[in-house]
Amino acid sequence: MILAWRHVPRTLCLETSSPRTPRTSKTYPSLGLSRAFWRSVTKLGLHTKPRMPPCDFTPERYQSLPYDRVLEIHRRHLSPLMTAYFSKPLLLHQGHGQWLFDHEGNRYLDFFSGIVTVSVGHCHPKVNAEAQKQLGRLWHTSAVFFHPPSHEYAEKLSALLPEPLKVIFLTNSGSEANDLAMLMARAHSKNADIISFRGAYHGCSPYTLGLSNVGQFKMTLPSGMGCQSTMCPDVFRGPWGGSCCRDSPVQTIRKCSCAPDCCQAKDQYIEQFKDTLNTSVAKSIAGFFAEPIQVQTGFGRLGSHFWGFQTHGVLPDIVTMAKGIGNGFPMAAVVTTPEIATSLAKCVLHFNTFGGSPMACAIGSAVLQVIKEENLQENSQEVGTYMLLKFAKLRDEFEIIGDVRGKGLMIGIEMVKDKMSLQPLPREEVSQIHEDCKRMGLIIGRGGIFSQTFRIAPPMCVTKAEADFAVDVFRCAVTQHMERRAL
Structure with a gap:
């Protein structure tokens, strides 16, 4: 039972409610809500509990391992x-x-x-149906054989990307996709140094640990050689920018002298990036990894555009994607240009046993279909x-x-x-x-x-x-x- 102060005049509310039980309440006359009362409420962890929206789904009864086990x-x-x-x-x-x-x-x-x-959404019925259909037909073949789901998915995915981003490499995770993108950049450019933003997270594989610039992910062991960081254009904590500089419906509270739609801070961050190029890397670099928002984006989640890079009006040479691509099924992809894909093929026989499996591609196609059909x-x-x-x-x-x-x-x-x-x-x-x-x-x-x-x-x-x-x-x-x- 939760004793809660509901924010209405002169009443206390006794609520017996949880995510599993219906809500009932009784009101009582005011008891004089002094500061001491508020302290007692806080001390006991007693507080208003917002009403949870309804859900028309009843879960199965749990019958697996006990919690302590x-x-x-x-x-x-x-x-x-x-x-x-x-x-x-x-x-x-x-x-x-x-x-x-x-x-x-x-x-x-x-x-x-x-x-x-x-x-x-968890266990979406259309995605479930496609997964079950493919599960009964063919789980796995590896890339040495063709199967329709991979080709169907490649065609659907490439149709969502602008020219010349039309060559797709299917992998199993975001870390693996970023590993491959690093290899592509180095194979095509014949250079080694790669730059990423401070605060970025690109994975926990030995390669991508060099790109990930969050202290808790850094190791005392050698990893991610040839990676350098540069300042992230952060208009809340960074040295430049403020209330007119963010591509968002909500601006930061910090004031700045920039005019709307004319951010001066971007030029200062560009100058800082030039300083990184002049001091921290070789004369020529292999690539620059940048998240459009410094977390995972893409597949329509940003609303205004399907891909995060489109919000900045740029056309990258390589795009990596994972996370929402398979609605939780292990799946990822790297998309690049024919020219860069050819450079990789000249350097290495790239092969992925599980990447682009029939199951993954059937699920990936279903996810794209649901995003479109359900707006x-x-x-x-x-x-x-x-x-x-x-x-x-x-x-x-x-x-x-x-x-x-x-x-x-x-x-x-x-x-x-x-x-x-x-x-x-x-x-x-x-x-x-x-x-x-x-x-x-x-x-x-x-x-x-x-x-x-x-x-x-x-x-x-x-x-x-x-x-x-x-x-x-x-x-x-x-x-x-x-x-x-x-x-």
């Missing part, structure tokens, strides 16, 4: 790295659309999408902008919300100690807010150099009602945190 197996046999979210890790059992269900039947709204990977790019634009503007109002309300940024259904919320210093909110405080969101039924991600940024990226089928719930939960969690700080 799962923890023991994980401790003894799986990676010792502490990667699991939450003090009590979630044991997930089933997914449906934008919803997840744990082993106890609790329901959660998934606003992280398996690290921005579930694009069209999910348009939904990303509409619901994403709606939600982004609502989160921006929270930024104006709370001192510890430093920045709200993003486009479409790709949103970052950066937490700070205060808006004057912009120092990152301590990790343990961010974790408290994260835990409170989960307790109220909302799953969001974490990111940033100091793990101070919440990542909001729900499946592209999300609704405005679900966006409202997410904003309400986040507001409630931040409110509760501010009250804890005041004690």
Whole structure:
């Protein structure tokens, strides 16, 4: 039972509610809400719990390993790295659309999408049907044989990309795709040095670790040779730019002298990049890796364009893609020009045993079909902008919300100690807010150099009602945190 103060005049509300049970309430006369009362509410973890939107799906009863047994197996046999979210890790059992269900039947709204990977929703019926059909026909052949799903998918994917980006290499993960792109760039240019942005994440393979510029992913062992970093054009924390410089419905709170649609900061960041070219790499480089937004983008998630690079009016030589390409199925791709593909073929016999399997390609085709038929790019634009503007109002309300940024259904919320210093909110405080969101039924991600940024990226089928719930939960969690700080 949750004793909660609902923000209506002169009433207290006793709510017996959870993601699994119906909500009932009784109101009582005001008890005189003193500061001491608020402290007791905060101390006991008692707070308003926003009403969760309905879901017309009932999960199967969990009948697998007991939770304690799962923890023991994980401790003894799986990676010792502490990667699991939450003090009590979630044991997930089933997914449906934008919803997840744990082993106890609790329901959660998934606003992280398996690290921005579930694009069209968990277990989408059309994707499931195509996967089951292919599963009964042919699982695997390897690239030494032809099979229709790979050719059908290559034709559909290439039709979405501009000329001359028409040659596709199918792989199994984003790290593998970025590895291959690095090899392509070096084979074609006959140079070695590659530049990427500070703060970038491009994978954890030995090659891509050199491109990933987040401290916790760096190793004391040699890896990723020939990679250099350059300053990321960050108009919130960087030295230049401000309230007129961002390609987003929401601008940063920091003021700048730039005129609308005439950003002066870009020239200063370009000069800094030239300095990197003059001081940190050889005379000629192999390539420059850049994310359009410094997280995963593409496949319509940004709303305004299908591909992130299109939002910047540039045409890259190579495009890598993974994450939402297979709605969670292991799949990735590298797309490049015929000229660069030929350069690679002259240098190495590139071969991938599992890349572009019949299963992966059938699923990939189904994902593209669903995005088009269900207008999910348009939904990303509409619901994403709606939600982004609502989160921006929270930024104006709370001192510890430093920045709200993003486009479409790709949103970052950066937490700070205060808006004057912009120092990152301590990790343990961010974790408290994260835990409170989960307790109220909302799953969001974490990111940033100091793990101070919440990542909001729900499946592209999300609704405005679900966006409202997410904003309400986040507001409630931040409110509760501010009250804890005041004690």
